[in-house]
Amino acid sequence: MISTYIPYLDLQPHNNRFAQQDLKTFKEIHRTGRFIGGEWVNRFENTFASYCGVDHCIGTANGMDALTIILKAELALGKLPKNAKIVVPAHTYIATFLSVLHAGMQPIPVDVEELTITAQVLRQFHQNYDAIIAVDIYGRLVDDEVYAYAKEKSIPIYCDTAQSHGATSDTGVKSGNLARASAFSFYPTKNLGALGDAGAITTNDHDLAITCRKIANYGRESRFINNLVGVNSRLDPLQAGFLLNRLPQLDTDNQRRVAIASYYFKHLQNTKVSLHTLDFLKNNVVHVFPVYVDHRKGFVDHLDKEGIGTSVHYEVPPHQQKALQELNHLRFPVTEKLHRTEVSLPCHPLMTLEQLQKVVQAVNAY
DSSP states (O other): OOTTOBOSOOHHHHHHTTHHHHHHHHHHHHHHTOOSSSHHHHHHHHHHHHHHTOSEEEEESSHHHHHHHHHHHHHHTTSSOTTOEEEEESSSOHHHHHHHHHTTOEEEEEOOSSSSOOHHHHHTOOSOOSEEEEEOGGGBOOOHHHHHHHHHTTOOEEEEOTTOTTOBOTTSOBTTSSSSEEEEEOOTTSSSOOSSOOEEEEESOHHHHHHHHHHHBTTEEETTEEOSOOOBOOOOHHHHHHHHHHGGGHHHHHHHHHHHHHHHHHHOOOTTSBOOOGGGGTTBOOSOEEEEOSSHHHHHHHHHHTTBOOBOSOSSOGGGSGGGGGGTTOOOHHHHHHHHHEEEEOOOTTOOHHHHHHHHHHHHTO
C-alpha cells in the first residue's frame, strides 16, 4: 500500500480552509429562516457580477440550467428562432449539447483546432446557423478573434464558462464578460466550487437578465403572475454563502494552478507523453492540466502504481454518445484524438513541491 498517494483532487482539505466561515454562514442562514432567495443570494450575485465586470448575475441551480435558460430567454426575446441551429465545439462536455437540446434547439458541432473553437474554423464552416456557443475548455479562454468574428457577422455568441472562473483576456476582460451571456457552473470540483450543485448567468443586457431571472423562477412576473413558461432553477442561499466565502481566494488559487502548470511544462520530458504548446497557459486558469498518450490505460495504470491519481476529460465525445445517436455518424478528427488520448494530471492549489516532483518523476519514467 502506498502511504503517500497523491489523489487527482481531494476536496476535503481544499474546503477545510473555509470550514469556520462555512459554519458561521450556515448558522446565520439557519437563524434567518430564509432558505430560498434573499440577502445571501443577492450578495453573491452582486459580488460575482462586480468580479466579472458585468452588469447582471443571475444565480441558477447548476451550470447546465444556466446555459439552457440563456437560450430559452433569447427565444422569448425574439433574438433566436424556434429550433435555432447553434454551433457548438465538438470538444466539450456533453452538458453543452444537452443545454441546446433542452432549449428546443439544434446543436451543430464543429471540430476544434488544437483545443478550442477558433475564428479560422468558423470561417471555413459554411453550414447555416443562428448562434455560437464558445466553450472555455480546461480553463482556457476562447480567443478574442472568435468574438470579433461573431460581431463582424452579427451572430449572437454565448459562452460556456463552466471551467474558466477568473480567467482574463488579452484586453483585461474577465471570463463572463466576453459573450452576450455566459453560463457558469459552481460544481464542487470547479476553480470556484460550491458544496453542491450551483450555477450562474452573467450578462450586460438588461432585458436578457430580466428574462433569464423570470424563466429560472417559474416564469414569474410576480408572486401569482406567470407570463413565461419557466423552470425551477434557483441558486439557494446556502450555496451562495459558501461561494462568497471562496470568491476572495479564487485569484490566488488560480495563480497557483498556473504556477503548477508552468512547472509541468518545464520539467515533463517524455517522448511518449505529449503536451500542448506553452500557448496553453495564455488566458488560462488551468482547471485541467491535460497530457496525451497513445496507450491511455497503460499510462494511467503506471501512474496509479506510482501512487498518483488521474482523471480523463473526457473518454467519449458528445457526438459519439448513445444519447445523441443522431450525431453518431459525424467525424471530428481533432476532437476524437483529444478524447481518445487525454489524461488529466493533478493540478490544484494545495499541491506541494514534493508532490509535483513525484508526479513529474513518475510521468518521465513511463
